[in-house]
Amino acid sequence: MTRIIFDTATSLNGWIADEANSLEWLFAVDESGLPQDRLLPGGATVLVEGSTTYEWVLREEALLEQPTKWQEFYGHKPTFVFTTRTLPVPDGADVRFVSGPVPEVLPQLRAAAGDGDIWVVGGGDLAGQFLDAGALDQIGLTVAPVALTGGAPLLPRRLESDRLRLVSAAAYGQFARLVYEVLPL
Known part of the structure; x- marks a missing residue:
């Protein structure tokens, strides 16, 4: 069964x-101690991201050049980018641009994923939209030993402890890895 996973640092x-x-x-x-796969979701056959994440990766990694x-x-893997712009x-690259509410796009994502998982790469608001739609199954966090003064929030939604079940917690070098199952309403 296809799961939708928000997995991020x-x-x-x-x-x-x-x-x-x-x-x-x-x-x-310092990344010493991280596994070679950098703790990425291995069963993901489809990636989903917002336009800010997509544009950052294109720019930072010079992927167009x-x-x-x-x-x-x-x-x-097909990468679905939620946007209203032409990018x-x-x-x-197998990039597919989509727009509209998450529930309307879900059938397309699930069809592309087949028996694999859907990885919501970022950002936090997009993951929140999956949560709002009752479609987020797991949250994986790799916590870095850094404090920032602001920026893009992890998950700009209220999510109470009765909706989360800790699946695992581990240390990898300087990083802490937490995985939570998101329980249905």
Whole structure:
């Protein structure tokens, strides 16, 4: 059964990007002790992200100028980008632009995922929209030893403890890894 997973890195105080929508703070942390897969969801066959996340990755990794790098990050998995704008696509990348409410797009995402999982890469508000739709099954957090003064919040929704069940907690070098199951309403 397809699960929808929000899996991301976060600062100690709950920011997934700084005020400039940058992740430089994350990549400055010593990564020794992290597994080679960097704790990414292995069963994901579809990726979902918002336009801010998509544009940041394109820019930071120069994926338009070096489109072969796309495969290093995303492989051949379809990547759905929620946006209302026309955005560039690296040559050879399977990027599908969608817009509208999450419930309307869910059938398309589930069909593309087949028996695999759907990974909501970012951002936090998009993950919140999946939560609002009752479609978020798991939250995986890799907590970095960094505190930021502001930026993009991890999950700008109220989510009470009665909706979360801790599945695992572990230390990986400087990082803490937490995985929660999101319980249905």
